[in-house]
Amino acid sequence: MKKTFFLLFVTLFLMSCESDKDNSYEYWSRLVSAKHSEITALALSVPCQDVEEFEIIPLQGVFTDYFLVHPSIKTAFDKLFAELEELRSKMYEAASREGIYFDFLVRNPPLRKVCHDGKAKLVFAQDLSLEEINEELPVRYEEIKNFYNDIICTDPNDWTVFRLHLAECCFEPVPLHKTIRMPEALQKLELYNRLIERKRQLENTTCYQTTCENKVKNITCINGKPVIEIAVQ
Incomplete structure (x- = not known):
């Protein structure tokens, strides 16, 4: 019984890996966009009264994105952040398979963080x-x-x-x-x-x-x- 269960698990795992390789860059890009929106909504869900309570967390990659995260949502944020990084990894793998290459954009770090209209906000040069x-x-x-x-x-x-x-x-x-x-x-x-x-x-x-x-x-x-x-x- 244990051996059968193990073989079933391995089979499903391998099928999942093959399924990932069959999916296109566009498919993974949509998932990345949806996950990014989910994380952004979570970060904005905490009202800003003291902006120093919020931590700036960068998302590295072809371009660098930044999130302002309050300690009260850090656990939930970390989970979604890990899921986003995994999806982005699969997106880049699919892009490589399809011959899509990216020019790494120059980094655009924020100048400071502020409370604006009750939300934590990053201020950039632009x-x-x-x-x-x-x-x-x-x-x-x-x-x-x-x-x-x-x-x-x-x-x-x-x-x-x-x-x-x-x-x-x-x-x-x-x-x-x-x-x-x-x-x-x-x-x-x-x-x-x-x-x-x-x-x-x-x-x-x-x-x-x-x-x-x-x-x-x-x-x-x-x-x-x-x-x-x-x-x-």
């Missing part, structure tokens, strides 16, 4: 006016320039370069440590770039034909600080 952008940029720039002040540079191979966008269409190279607080630093850098992109959009700045003069040569450690050498073209 939500800001030009005046608000101009207020944010110098503050964010100082955060980036001072981020690694207490980290001593002893080996230049520990560092890489990130391109910080400038309003006039070129970029400023900034050092980024490969292991120390890298995700946090990347989020600040990418947020700054999204602010610059929003500023260009609001000012109708076009950068397609801009040629930047500076090219990164290498990184050296000087007096304990990472210094980027520039080769002027």
